[in-house]
Amino acid sequence: MERLDLVVIGGGPAGMAAALGAWHQGVRNILILDREAQLGGILEQCIHNGFGLHHFKEELTGPEYAARYAKEVADCGICCLLDTMVLDLAEALDGSGDKVVTAVSSKEGYLRIHAKTVVLAMGCRERPRGALNTPGTRPAGIYTAGAAQKFVNIKGYMPGKEVVILGSGDIGLIMARRMTLEGAKVKAVCELMPYSGGLTRNIVQCLEDFGIPLKLSHTVVRIHGRERVEGVTIAAVDGSRKPIPGSEEFIPCDTLLLSVGLIPENELSRAAGVKMDPVTGGAVVDQNRQTSLPGVFACGNVLHVHDLVDYVSEEAELAGQSAAAYLRGEAPCGGTVEVKARDGVRYVVPQRLCKDAGPVSLYFRVGDIYKDVKIVVKCGEKVLLSRPKKKVVPGEMERLPLTAGILSQIDGDVTVCLEQKGAE
Amino acid sequence: MEKRNLTCIVCPMGCSLEVELENGMVRSVTGNSCPRGAEYAKNECTHPTRVLTTTVKVVDGKRPLASVKSAGAIPKELLFEAMKTINCLSVPAPVELGQVLLTDLCGSGIPLVATGSVEKTED
Ligand SMILES: Cc1cc2nc3c(=O)[nH]c(=O)nc-3n(C[C@H](O)[C@H](O)[C@H](O)COP(=O)(O)OP(=O)(O)OC[C@H]3O[C@@H](n4cnc5c(N)ncnc54)[C@H](O)[C@@H]3O)c2cc1C
Ligand code: SF4
Numbered sequence: 001m002e003r004l005d006l007v008v009i010g011g012g013p014a015g016m017a018a019a020l021g022a023w024h025q026g027v028r029n030i031l032i033l034d035r036e037a038q039l040g041g042i043l044e045q046c047i048h049n050g051f052g053l054h055h056f057k058e059e060l061t062g063p064e065y066a067a068r069y070a071k072e073v074a075d076c077g078i079c080c081l082l083d084t085m086v087l088d089l090a091e092a093l094d095g096s097g098d099k100v101v102t103a104v105s106s107k108e109g110y111l112r113i114h115a116k117t118v119v120l121a122m123g124c125r126e127r128p129r130g131a132l133n134t135p136g137t138r139p140a141g142i143y144t145a146g147a148a149q150k151f152v153n154i155k156g157y158m159p160g161k162e163v164v165i166l167g168s169g170d171i172g173l174i175m176a177r178r179m180t181l182e183g184a185k186v187k188a189v190c191e192l193m194p195y196s197g198g199l200t201r202n203i204v205q206c207l208e209d210f211g212i213p214l215k216l217s218h219t220v221v222r223i224h225g226r227e228r229v230e231g232v233t234i235a236a237v238d239g240s241r242k243p244i245p246g247s248e249e250f251i252p253c254d255t256l257l258l259s260v261g262l263i264p265e266n267e268l269s270r271a272a273g274v275k276m277d278p279v280t281g282g283a284v285v286d287q288n289r290q291t292s293l294p295g296v297f298a299c300g301n302v303l304h305v306h307d308l309v310d311y312v313s314e315e316a317e318l319a320g321q322s323a324a325a326y327l328r329g330e331a332p333c334g335g336t337v338e339v340k341a342r343d344g345v346r347y348v349v350p351q352r353l354c355k356d357a358g359p360v361s362l363y364f365r366v367g368d369i370y371k372d373v374k375i376v377v378k379c380g381e382k383v384l385l386s387r388p389k390k391k392v393v394p395g396e397m398e399r400l401p402l403t404a405g406i407l408s409q410i411d412g413d414v415t416v417c418l419e420q421k422g423a424e
Numbered sequence: 425m426e427k428r429n430l431t432c433i434v435c436p437m438g439c440s441l442e443v444e445l446e447n448g449m450v451r452s453v454t455g456n457s458c459p460r461g462a463e464y465a466k467n468e469c470t471h472p473t474r475v476l477t478t479t480v481k482v483v484d485g486k487r488p489l490a491s492v493k494s495a496g497a498i499p500k501e502l503l504f505e506a507m508k509t510i511n512c513l514s515v516p517a518p519v520e521l522g523q524v525l526l527t528d529l530c531g532s533g534i535p536l537v538a539t540g541s542v543e544k545t546e547d
Contacts, residue, residue, distance in 0.1 A: 047491035047539065048477045053435045061477055063491050063540035067521055153479055156489045181478060181507050200438035204431045205474065209500065308436055396436075 003114040005029040006323050007101050009086050009268065010121035012041020013309050014300025014316040016069040018119040021320025023076050027327060030078050031113065033103055035085040039073065040066030041123055042301075043309065045146070045153045048174055050201070054310035065309060081105055089118060089272040089296075097295060099272075117323040120269055120283070120291070120298040121316060124262040124305055126171070141229035145171040145259035149178070158182055160255025164232050165189045166220050168196040168203075169395075170307060172259025177206035179257075186210070187251050190218040190234050192241055195369050197261075197395045199307060220256065221248060229254050262305045269298065279347040280304040286336060286352040287360040288322035289315065297323055304349050304363070307397055311363070337379075337413050344370055344418035346394070355410050362400045364416055366392045372421045375400060379410050388421060425451070430468055432461040441465045473497035476506055477539070480525060485517035485542040492525060493539050498532040506530045517544040 005027050008015045011034030019030050038044065043051070046062030053059055056068070073080065084105035092098040092114060101113045126144040143151070143159050149171065151157045161184050165172045168191040176186045189207060194217045196203055207214050215234065221243050222233040236247040264281045266274075275284045275292035282303040283291040289299050299319035300312045336352045341364060348364040362377070370392050377385040377400065384406050392398060400416070426445040431438050437457060443465045444451040453465040467473060475497050479489040498506060506529050515525055519542040526536040 044540075047479060047493075049475050049493060050436065059435075059475070061491060061493055061539040064521065067540065153491065154487065154489065156479065156481065181476075181503065182511075183507075199436055200431050201433040201436060204438075205433045209474070391440075396438075 003098065003116070004031050005115070005327055006031070006117045006119065006320075007099070007113055007115040008032045008119045008121055008320075009089070009101065010034060010041065010123055010300070010302065011036070011039040011080060011082070012121060012123050012300065013043060013066060013069060013312050014123065014302070014319075015039075015041070015119065015121035016066075016073050017313040017316035018121055018297070018299055018320035018323070019078050020069070020072055020076065021317035022119075022324045023078055023320075025321055025324035027320075027324045031115075032073070032078060032080040033084045033086055033101070034080070034082050037082055039070045039080060039082070042146070045149050046174070047153050048178070051309050054308065055313055062309075069313070081108065081111075083107065084111070086122075086268060089120075089268045091272070091293070099293075099296060117295045117297065117326055119316075119319050119323055120266075120274075120296065120302050121300050121319075122265040122268065122302040124264045124301040126258070127261045127263055128258075139223065139225040139227055139229050141225070141254050142223070142256045142258070145169075145175045145257045148175055148255075148257050152178055152182060158184065159257075160184065160229075160253070162187060162253040163255045163257060164220070164234070164251055164253045165257045165259060167191065167259035167261070168198050168214060168216075169259045169261060170198040170202055172257060173198045173202040173206040175257055175259070176212050177210060180210045180212065184255075186212050187253055188213050188215050188218075188234070190215045190220060192219045192237060193217070193394075195393060195395070199395060200393075219243065223256060224250075229256055232256055262301065264302045264305065266302060269302070272296070274298075277304075277347065277351055279341070280349065282349075284351045285349065286354060287350045287357050288325070289319035289350070290322060290326070295323075295326055304347065304365075307395065311397065311399065315363075337410060339414045339416065342415045342417035344368065344373070345375075345416050348416050353407070353410070353414060355407065357407055359404050360402050360407070362402060362416060364398050364400070365396075366394055366398070366418065369393050370418055373418045374421055376417055376419050377402070377406075378415050378417070380412050382409065384409055384414070386419075392418070428469060430465055432456060432464050434460045434464045443469055445469060472500040474500050474503060476503055476529075478507060478510055480510060480519075480536075480538075481514035482519055482542045483514055483516045484545050485519065486545055487542050490515065490519040490525075490538050490542045491540040492536055494529050494532070494534045495524075495537050496534045498529060498534050502530050502532055506532075510536065517542050 043062035043066040088102040299316040
């Protein structure tokens with residue numbers, strides 16, 4: 001039976017960067033598994049630009065960003081098994097601490113692979129309509145924005161001519177522009193919340209550029225049509241997100257795109273017994289991106305939804321390097337403390353920190369729009385770091401580096417919270 | 425003096441810019457975190473430009489489309505005309521990443537380049 005040093009599940013930007021991170025630390029016996037026919041993950045269909053500004057210091061499209069990593073993976077000679085779907089991850093029963101990855105491949109058939117370490121890099125998938133409970137019939141013409149993106153950009157097929165988009169996440173915004181450029185009429189983007197979940201730059205260059213109305217605090221209350229969508233009724237919502245009677249408006253359209261959020265794809269992790277964070281939908285990890293199962297690491301969108309691929313690559317490289325350190329037998333020493341989100345901060349990754357870790361970055365998201373606040377990192381009552389911020393929004397992930405000096409002051413659980421500026 | 429509020433779209437930071445204009449000329453830009461923001465504001469108020477990303481039909485390829493981009497920003501008002509031109513185009517496989525598919529996109533002087541590769545079908 002084959003026994004590998006590292007199996008990476010998922011060959012998107014996270015999986016590729018993780019494999020390279022381990023490779024550059026001397027790990028050679030690596031295998032990347034992906035169910036698609038090529039490496040690149042979701043980037044293959046993200047033909048727009050805006051990738052890599054942090055990492056490569058130039059603006060690339062999704063396929064270009066993916067190609068740079070895919071080339072490096074090929075140049076290093078890292079093995080990949082594509083068209084291969086991973087079905088199960090478990091700990092070996094022989095007490096070796098090995099993991100057993102079960103997969104099916106069109107070429108190799110049924111596979112059971114033993115690995116000393118595993119990096120989870122399965123990305124995320126879109127929330128389907130079922131999760132929404134929009135009343136009305138079930139006509140054709142309803143797609144998730146990502147599915148529509150695949151149709152238009154990979155297959156060359158336009159899902160419709162007159163479009164309403166529900167949800168203003170980045171994929172929805174990008175698709176509003178894409179469909180408009182391809183000749184469709186995008187009549188409105190409706191967002192349940194009073195703010196958009198997408199990047200501000202996408203609101204400007206995808207909606208404002210084309211005069212597409214963004215209806216905040218609005219939702220679709222009814223879908224019309226029997227065989228095919230004939231229109232939707234939208235309505236304004238109140239503070240508790242309930243439709244306001246009398247505010248309904250009918251919009252004729254043949255297509256409804258849903259961009260209502262992403263869910264980390266963690267069926268494998270859950271089945272393997274990895275401890276999960278209910279807020280991120282991803283694993284609970286330490287600063288090395290190690291999960292509750294020793295030797296199993298997680299990174300990228302499967303860990304928490306990222307808006308910037310650059311941060312995905314950064315996190316994944318760290319996960320790969322950590323797998324290499326684990327293989328060398330370097331376990332993080334010193335007790336761990338918990339990192340908790342409080343007062344306006346929705347979650348923080350990593351959720352655990354080793355006290356004697358080197359410099360680490362905390363990644364977090366806020367739950368609402370806040371202006372003129374301070375991001376405060378505390379240990380008990382002790383303030384470790386306080387950073388003023390003009391504006392924080394839920395759609396943009398924040399990153400906060402902690403120096404070794406700051407970390408050395410930690411003697412208990414750490415909290416990250418927002419405070420009003422000026423308040424003590 | 426006229427004031428305009430813009431969001432810089434050069435990078436994902438999305439800085440809020442305030443531009444002061446006098447007779448259509450940019451007097452000052454504030455709110456930018458880097459020099460590219462000031463340049464963006466000047467362009468945006470005088471001649472806005474955008475990078476266009478789309479796809480081109482591929483003949484005899486393993487995939488039906490190749491992803492493409494304008495190699496630089498083109499005038500915003502050219503976007504739809506450029507789309508028309510690009511949608512009339514079809515290129516034979518193989519297509520290589522970085523391959524120039526049009527040398528001058530609608531008189532902008534900017535080439536159209538492939539951002540992905542498409543292999544030729546085997547049969
Ligand atoms: C529409 C859209 C627009 C975006 N725009 C930008 C942007 O402008 N700028 C920017 O910086 N970032 C952008 N992002 C974010 C960025 O692209 C993602 O954060 C990044 O691609 C996530 O990488 P990943 O490797 O974690 O996941 P993915 O790219 O999703 O890769 C996961 C891989 O795992 C594979 N996989 C999953 N489960 C299995 C299994 N069981 N067996 C085998 N293989 C499996 C999948 O096939 C896939 O290839 C955008 C994302 C989307 C969706
Ligand atoms: S001003 Fe600079 S940092 Fe701010 S969004 Fe523009 S390019 Fe990015």
